[in-house]
Amino acid sequence: TFYPVSTRRFYPYSTGSLNYEPGGFKRYFDPGRRFEFRYPARYVQDTAVFLRNADAAYNRRVMDPALASAPSARPMRASGPDVAFGPPGESGAENLSVVIGSLQPGFTLRGTLGSPAEAAERLLQTTIAKPGVRETTLLDSAERKSALSGKPLYEFAYKVEYPGSAQEPTYTVCVVGATGNTLFTFASRVPTASWGVHADELREAAASFVLL
Numbered sequence: 301t302f303y304p305v306s307t308r309r310f311y312p313y314s315t316g317s318l319n320y321e322p323g324g325f326k327r328y329f330d331p332g333r334r335f336e337f338r339y340p341a342r343y344v345q346d347t348a349v350f351l352r353n354a355d356a357a358y359n360r361r362v363m364d365p366a367l368a369s370a371p372s373a374r375p376m377r378a379s380g381p382d383v384a385f386g387p388p389g390e391s392g393a394e395n396l397s398v399v400i401g402s403l404q405p406g407f408t409l410r411g412t413l414g415s416p417a418e419a420a421e422r423l424l425q426t427t428i429a430k431p432g433v434r435e436t437t438l439l440d441s442a443e444r445k446s447a448l449s450g451k452p453l454y455e456f457a458y459k460v461e462y463p464g465s466a467q468e469p470t471y472t473v474c475v476v477g478a479t480g481n482t483l484f485t486f487a488s489r490v491p492t493a494s495w496g497v498h499a500d501e502l503r504e505a506a507a508s509f510v511l512l
Contacts (some may be wrong), residue, residue, distance in 0.1 A: 324340065325338035325339060325341055325504070326343075330383070333484075334511060334512040336510060337509040337510070338505055340396075340502075340505065343387060344385065344388045345385055346385060381397035381399050382399060383397065383398050384396065394489070394490045394491065394494050396486075396487070396488040397487055399484075399485045399487070400483070401482070402481060402482065403481045403483050405481060409453075409454055409477070410452070415443075416442055416454045416455070417441045417456075419476065423476070424436040428458075432463055433462070434460050434461070434462060435462075435463060436458055436459070437461070439457040439471075440456060440457050441454065441455070441456035442456070446511045447510050448510070448512070449511055451479060452477065454475070455473070455474070455507070456473075457471065457473045457503070458474070460472070468491050470491055471489070471490055471492065472487055472489040473503055473505075473506040474487045477509075477511050488502045488506055
């Protein structure tokens with residue numbers, strides 16, 4: 301399924317249902333965890349991540365066969381992304397992924413993390429920044445609601461520089477949201493050269509991420 305780039309309000313739900321017009325994106329939908337997004341049609345799914353998570357789910361069923369038929373049971377998975385995409389045949393420097401994790405009861409974006417800018421800086425300083433190794437710069441931040449469900453999301457973009465290293469700076473567009481005690485983090489990360497060409501495309505992908 302392909303989606304076009306669009307700035308229409310509530311897109312791809314502009315008409316009250318999913319829009320399947322031809323364009324430069326494909327759709328990813330997870331019916332179990334109830335989220336979806338569009339990703340560039342030039343990307344392919346990371347099969348290593350898919351197989352790793354499939355193996356973890358298989359091992360869980362082997363340990364407890366009764367779980368195989370339990371629709372509400374959450375499959376065991378290894379640490380890392382739940383799903384990932386990127387250009388075929390490349391090293392992984394450009395990638396898009398969704399990571400799902402657990403939260404303490406009572407978590408809310410604004411109540412726990414503060415405003416979008418405060419939340420972004422907090423996440424950057426605690427999980428990415430390292431003085432003299434990785435220097436982070438927040439580019440922008442905003443709050444929006446998931447189309448249809450109305451669940452709040454924080455969306456922000458940031459730059460990471462690597463002092464004393466030959467590695468070129470990277471840019472990431474990130475979306476964070478929560479459902480119950482589950483945290484969802486969508487991130488699209490690219491090197492500087494790709495950002496200059498595909499920034500609008502990656503922002504469009506991030507803007508399409510919704511919790512259902």
